[in-house]
Amino acid sequence: xxxxxxxxxxxxxxxxxxxxxxxxxxxxxxxxxxxxxxxxxxxxxxxxxxxxxxxxxxxxxxxxxxxxxxxxxxxxxxxxxxxxxxxxxxxxxxxxxxxxxxxxxxxxxxxxxxxxxxxxxxxxx
Numbered sequence: 194x195x196x197x198x199x200x201x202x203x204x205x206x207x208x209x210x211x212x213x214x215x216x217x218x219x220x221x222x223x224x225x226x227x228x229x230x231x232x233x234x235x236x237x238x239x240x241x242x243x244x245x246x247x248x249x250x251x252x253x254x255x256x257x258x259x260x261x262x263x264x265x266x267x268x269x270x271x272x273x274x275x276x277x278x279x280x281x282x283x284x285x286x287x288x289x290x291x292x293x294x295x296x297x298x299x300x301x302x303x304x305x306x307x308x309x310x311x312x313x314x315x316x317x318x
Contacts, residue, residue: 194307195217195218195219195225195291195306195307196217196218196219196307197215197216197217197218197289197290197291197307197308197309198215198216198289198309198310199213199214199215199287199288199289199309199310199311199312200213200214200215200216200312201213201214201312202287202312202313202314203313203314203315204315204316204317205279205314205315205316205317206316206317207279207280207281207316207317207318208278208279209279209316210275210276210277210278210279211276211279211314212273212274212275212276213229213273213274213276213287213289213312213314214271214272214273215227215229215271215272215273215274215289215309216270216271217269217270217271217272217291218270219269223293223294224246224293224294225246225291225292225293225294226243226244226245226246226291226292226293226294226295226299227243227244227263227265227272227289227290227291228240228241228242228243228244228289228290228291228292228299228300228305229241229242229243229263229272229274229287229288229289229290230287230288230290230302230305231283231285231286231287231288231314232285232286232288232311233282233284233285234284234285236285238288238302239254240254240300240301240302241253241254241257241261241274241287242254242257242261242262242263242274243263243299243300244263244264244265244272245294245296245299246269246294248264248265248267251263252299252300254300256282257276257283260276260277260278260279261274261275261276261277262274262275262277263275272289274287276314279314279316280316281316281317281318282316283314283316284314284315284316285313285314286311286312286313286314287311287312287313287314288308288309288311289308289309290302290305290307290308290309291305291306291307292304292305292306292307293306
């Protein structure tokens with residue numbers, strides 16, 4: 194079992210920055226990729242960013258590319274999402290997720306097996 198706990202959400206004005214963190218505790222030594230997803234009120238959950246087990250490969254949705262950066266530490270215990278130039282449409286609950294590393298399907302929500310409880314991000318205009 195992989196356990197995930199997000200932190201770092203909050204209220205910020207448009208144009209501001211936030212950094213989300215996801216603490217990862219592992220019950221398995223299998224390689225896993227990490228992703229961030231978000232869900233706005235009344236909307237479906239959507240992919241935001243993902244990072245491979247090695248950390249060398251990253252993926253972003255078009256809506257956040259160039260503004261958000263995903264990273265993970267060498268010990269594989271923390272995954273971060275640096276969010277810059279935030280917009281009101283970035284508002285939502287942000288979830289950290291983990292899946293087995295297969296080299297594919299980083300943006301596919303249904304491929305992720307483990308999820309955190311979510312952290313609220315609110316961007317005011």
